[in-house]
Amino acid sequence: MADDRMQHVEAEAAAQPAAEVGWQPVDWAAELRRRRSAEWRNVTLLVAVLLAVPLVSTLVLERPMGASDWIWLALALLVSGDASLSHATASGRVQWEEAARQEVRIEHALRTHVSIGAGDRELVTKRARAIRWWSTAAFVVCPLLCAAALAGMQEAGLNVVGRAAASVAVVLVCGLLVVSRWRRLRLARRWLGDPLPRETGPQW
Known part of the structure; x- marks a missing residue:
């Protein structure tokens, strides 16, 4: 079926x-x-x-x-x-x-900034707006979560080596998340600045 x-x-x-x-x-x-x-x-x-x-x-x-x-x-x-x-x-x-x-089609449109068809233009635009909102929020949330995790490790009873290793891991993960969100934000802004296919008005 x-x-x-x-x-x-x-x-x-x-x-x-x-x-x-x-x-x-x-x-x-x-x-x-x-x-x-x-x-x-x-x-x-x-x-x-x-x-x-x-x-x-x-x-x-x-x-x-x-x-x-x-x-x-x-x-x-x-x-x-x-x-x-x-x-x-x-x-x-x-x-x-x-x-x-x-x-797959929406991601292709955002990644390469090409049209996937006039019928799906608004779908890509909605996705770009959502990416812009979540990416902007991530720039605030990720550092706060990183700071909270580091503060929690100070009270976890780990030894110096354990705290250092865990701190490096937390900072690395948060940094990768921020970089990933920044790249996605750039793609979203590029699309929102020039959605494809472009609307063509009447010719006078």
Whole structure:
């Protein structure tokens, strides 16, 4: 059933004029495979980070499991469960592929600043506005979280080497996040300054 739906969507896209369909990758299957692999890597990394917090608290600091530790575990379970369900069922796979196709096209428009079709111009503009808002907020939130994490380490009972290693890791992660957000903000501002395709007014 899922394959039939995807074939139907692809057939409709192929039947439309190129100007309406807009930009498409040369090989959708390869593009979706790369995106699925990248998504699983990101989910695995996120789950590992979420699990590391209670593990460090209980194994390294030898503290009993508290409410915050159970929250971290619940978040790890929620993230892994959501990622698994999106590929475990036929409807989930169809929804994931439809969302991934749209995401690939939008990201291409932002990254290369090219038109993916007049019909999707507003979608890219909305994404650029969202990136601008979240990136600006990240420049405030990331330093605050970094400062809070460093302050918490001073009270965690770690030795000098442990505090130094943890502090370097926290500062490095926060710095990478800020740089990543800055790059995304530049792409968003470029698009918002010149959305494509450009609107053409009446010729007098």
